[in-house]
Amino acid sequence: MAKMHVKMTVNGRDVEALAEPRTLLIHFLREELALTGPHIGCDTGHCGACTVDLDGKSVKSCTMFVAQATGTSITTIEGIAEPDGTLHALQEAFREHHGLQCGYCTPGMITRAYRLLQENPSPSESEIRYGISGNLCRCTGYQNIVKAVQAAAEQLAAAKEAAE
Ligand code: FES
Ligand code: FES
Numbered sequence: 001m002a003k004m005h006v007k008m009t010v011n012g013r014d015v016e017a018l019a020e021p022r023t024l025l026i027h028f029l030r031e032e033l034a035l036t037g038p039h040i041g042c043d044t045g046h047c048g049a050c051t052v053d054l055d056g057k058s059v060k061s062c063t064m065f066v067a068q069a070t071g072t073s074i075t076t077i078e079g080i081a082e083p084d085g086t087l088h089a090l091q092e093a094f095r096e097h098h099g100l101q102c103g104y105c106t107p108g109m110i111t112r113a114y115r116l117l118q119e120n121p122s123p124s125e126s127e128i129r130y131g132i133s134g135n136l137c138r139c140t141g142y143q144n145i146v147k148a149v150q151a152a153a154e155q156l157a158a159a160k161e162a163a164e
Pocket of ligand 1: 043
């Protein structure tokens with residue numbers, strides 16, 4: 001099958017490649033770019049394990065072709081920590097509050113929560129539950145995930161206040 005030229009920014013790095021038109025974004029990220037943080041849980045748009053941030057929106061990367069992502073800017077879980085490896089407040093909070101068990105949903109969950117907190121820096125519990133409702137977790141019962149997102153929101157707000 002003829003390949004297409006695709007070009008995008010991923011975690012701040014310019015990426016250009018040839019890809020088959022049928023290639024899904026999740027497969028491109030994992031197989032071409034070796035970004036295996038975003039997981040494949042269902043491949044049908046249901047679980048959210050493959051969530052990435054694309055031009056300021058949470059996107060389930062199994063639901064789009066890589067060709068559709070040409071010209072966009074993408075952040076995966078690998079791009080959420082600081083370049084020096086310092087974890088993002090959400091990553092710290094998930095660790096601290098036991099927001100994961102097997103960890104399969106965690107990259108998508110944190111990437112989704114990252115966008116949620118950009119859109120709403122101090123969400124209520126129900127706003128968090130609604131905000132992550134496209135991401136399924138079969139282990140935790142969600143309670144500690146919600147606590148972790150709340151803790152991260154408080155931490156980010158305190159850091160912002162201290163910087164002002
Ligand atoms: Fe994409 Fe489940 S793998 S939503
Ligand atoms: Fe196992 Fe969420 S921690 S699926």
